[in-house]
Amino acid sequence: MYTDFKVYSESSKVTLVVVSKTQSTDAILSVYNAGQRLFAENRVQELVSKYEILPKDIKWHLIGHLQKNKVKYIAPFVDWIHSVDSWELLSIIHNEAVKNNRIIKVLLQFHIAQESSKYGLTIDEGDIISQNVVNSNWSHIQICGVMGMATFTDDEELVRNEFRSLKQIFDHLKSKYFPDSTSFKEISMGMSSDYKIAVEEGATIIRIGSAVFR
Numbered sequence: 001m002y003t004d005f006k007v008y009s010e011s012s013k014v015t016l017v018v019v020s021k022t023q024s025t026d027a028i029l030s031v032y033n034a035g036q037r038l039f040a041e042n043r044v045q046e047l048v049s050k051y052e053i054l055p056k057d058i059k060w061h062l063i064g065h066l067q068k069n070k071v072k073y074i075a076p077f078v079d080w081i082h083s084v085d086s087w088e089l090l091s092i093i094h095n096e097a098v099k100n101n102r103i104i105k106v107l108l109q110f111h112i113a114q115e116s117s118k119y120g121l122t123i124d125e126g127d128i129i130s131q132n133v134v135n136s137n138w139s140h141i142q143i144c145g146v147m148g149m150a151t152f153t154d155d156e157e158l159v160r161n162e163f164r165s166l167k168q169i170f171d172h173l174k175s176k177y178f179p180d181s182t183s184f185k186e187i188s189m190g191m192s193s194d195y196k197i198a199v200e201e202g203a204t205i206i207r208i209g210s211a212v213f214r
């Protein structure tokens with residue numbers, strides 16, 4: 001199963017991030033030993049404890065909602081934060097990155113699903129944050145693109161339309177605010193149940209958990 005993703009992602013130039021939340025360190029190590037180096041967690045505490053135990057060449061992605069007071073725990077080592085959903089959070093990430101003398105890569109998370117429970121920015125909020133980012137010209141953050149989660153449903157057309165809307169948001173932000181940015185190029189969308197549709201709709205990063213560990 002894992003090898004399938006590898007082939008799939010290499011042929012279509014999509015980056016596979018393996019979501020290791022709730023998995024044991026042994027289970028993660030077996031995927032690591034197969035060559036995978038990008039892993040993602042959705043909880044700060046679990047991320048920190050796995051970081052401490054597991055090999056240091058793993059690049060860790062945070063994909064879950066991030067509380068402002070917890071940024072300091074992951075700033076010393078986290079590589080990517082997919083779940084930026086406010087300007088305040090972004091400025092705290094920048095401050096912590098400065099303190100740790102690191103550059104942290106971030107994605108702006110948009111609300112594209114029908115469920116009201118999913119976090120994320122509206123298009124208007126994304127515009128405001130992007131304008132602020134352009135104005136502030138921060139040194140220790142790289143804004144690398146957008147992230148979103150589709151509705152959890154069997155309705156493939158709905159999922160496809162939601163992914164398509166995230167691609168449109170990406171294109172809009174790219175052309176309006178980041179036309180010359182070499183880092184603003186990623187669209188993180190697609191999980192075990194819907195990554196094929198996501199890739200068809202332009203995903204550059206897929207986040208796969210259960211299908212790898214099953």
Ligand SMILES: *Cc1c(COP(=O)(O)O)cnc(C)c1O
Binds near residue numbers: 207
């Ligand atoms: C859990 C999770 C995934 C992976 O989901 P699977 O269905 O296990 O592939 C991807 N993205 C986010 C934000 C998640 O919380």
